[in-house]
Amino acid sequence: MRGYFRRLVTARVDRVGIGAGLRWKLSAAIAVVGALVALVLSLVVHNAARVSMLDNARDLADERIMIAQRNYELSGRLNFPNTKIDDPRLPGELREKVEAGRRATYVADRSGAPDIWAAVPLKNGHVLSLHSGFTDRSSDILTDLDQALVIGSIAVVLGGSALGVLVGGRLSRRLRKAAGAANRVAKGETDVRVREAIGGVVRDETDDLASAVDAMADALRLRLEAERRVTADIAHELRTPVTGLLTAAELLPPGRPTELVLDRAKAMRTLVEDVLEVARLDSASERAELQDILLGEFVTRRVAAKDPDVTVRVVHESEVTTDPRRLERVLFNLLTNAARHGRPPIEVTVEGRVIRVRDHGPGFPEGLLAEGPSRFRTGSADRAGRGHGLGLTIAAGQARVLGARLTFRNVRPAGAPDGEPAEGAVAVLWLPEHAPTNTGSYPVLA
Structure with a gap:
């Protein structure tokens, strides 16, 4: 049940899609928008200043x-510069x-500074014109304005980028805290609240996300707890009638029918005990009673x-x-699984704190390798002829109580494709370097 809860919460956390470069993406977006705005404003200001000049x-x-x-009409001479x-x-x-009798001005655009023309008709039918260019002072002012606009645009882009880094960094940190807290919830730490983990005074969408994850985790926890209680209650209620059934079967006269009844009654009692054990492991109330032993x-x-x-081989004591x-329970369940679903020879290797159990059967089903053990699911038909799928589930649960890590893999020839049949299954129990505390230890599954 804990693995089911972890997969559900982790799947939803993965959908959040927290990118490692959120602050840089936000900074780049602000910088691009700032650059576009600065460019447009610079062009508008430049054109407005040029038109005004x-x-x-x-x-x-x-x-x-x-x-x-007036001077020409009074004196008859051109005594004003740039006139003809x-x-x-x-x-x-x-x-x-001008020929239409109007006084007018005209701007002729050319490369560099524009030409300024002014003309007026004279009384004698000629045209008096004045030709001048953009003054050096006006050109300098426009050049200085362009430089100021360029500097301002660069400052806007850099300032926007810095603001994006600050804002994006804050948002990224809050999202990372939320993801970390959600992962802790997925690992079974029921007292973790994502909303409290991210902290902060200002409320934003991150708080809404955290509250939604907390609500989802609470709902899943309540549902799984209800399922666990129902399972435990059913198994507990079945224990008494099953025990009575077994006792009554032992009183039957000897014979083949009696043997069949006893066999099924014992199998039912074993199933009830296994279900109760799974329920206790799911409740996270089991604690390890520690002793020092020589593992090999x-x-x-x-x-x-x-x-x-x-065969047992001790490589390193x-x-x-x-x-x-609990260690014996894990070991026996792995041996039972290998004997029931695999083929001999079965080999056990002890190397330091690592125990490997290998058989030479068809290997573990792909579903178990991908998702881990699941109750009442024994995998493919070639490895699932008998059993209820509780053995490996109990082994994984007891390993968690020990603070150990239990992994599964198949043995294939070197360089063989994925479709090649396996040459055996290997279950590996990695005992921790430090003993679990009195509150239990639940390592991350690799």
Whole structure:
């Protein structure tokens, strides 16, 4: 049940999709938006300033051409700079307006600074024109403005990037805390609250996510606890009638029917005891009673008493602190699984704190290798002819109480493809370097 709860919560946490570069993505997004805004504003300000300067230059040229016109009409001479009579370079559009009897100005765009023209018709039918360019002062002002706009744009981009890093970093830290707390919940730490783990004074969407995960975890916990209680109650209620059935079967007269009834009654009693044990392990109330033992000697004696045909090899002896009763339960369940679903020879290897149990059968089913042991699921038909799927579930649960790690794999020839039949199954029990505490120890499954 704990593994089921862990898979459910972990699957939902994975869907959150917390990217490792959230702060950098947010910073890049702000920088790009800031750059676009700065570019648009710079173009608008540059064009507005240029148009304003050109309008001022045209107004100035218009004032000058009127002064030059009065001076020419009074004195008959051109004594104003940059003025000419019937200038052949006069733009055609401006000439048409003047010939229509209008005073006008004109801006001729060319590479570099624009040309400013002003023209007015004279009484004698000629055209008086003034030709000037953009003043150096105006060009310098526009250049300085462009430089200021460039510097401002760079400052906006850098400032936006820094802001994105700060905001994204805060959001990323909160999401990482939420993911870490959710993973702790998935491992069975029922007292962890994601909302409390992320902390913070300001409420945002992260708090909503944390509250949703907490609510989901509470709902799953209540549902699994209800299922566990129902399972335990049913098994407990079945214990008495099953015991009575077994006692009554032993009173039957000898014969083949009696043997069949006794065999099924014993199998039912074993099933009820296994279900009760699974329920106790799911409740996380089991605690290890620790003793110091020599692991190789312990395994050798227990395996010899269980099945003398099993080969035990002690590669390296080691003294461990563990619960011998629970360790024996794990070892016997692994041997029973190997004898029931595998093929001989069955080999047990002890190397330091590691115990390996190998058979030479068809291997573990892919579902067990991917998701771990599951109650009442014995896998594929070639390895599931008998049993209820509780043996490995109990072994994994007792290993957690010991603070140990139980892994499963299949043995295949070197370089063989995945579809190649296995040459055996190997269950590996990794005992911890330090003994579990009195509150239990639940290591992460690799």
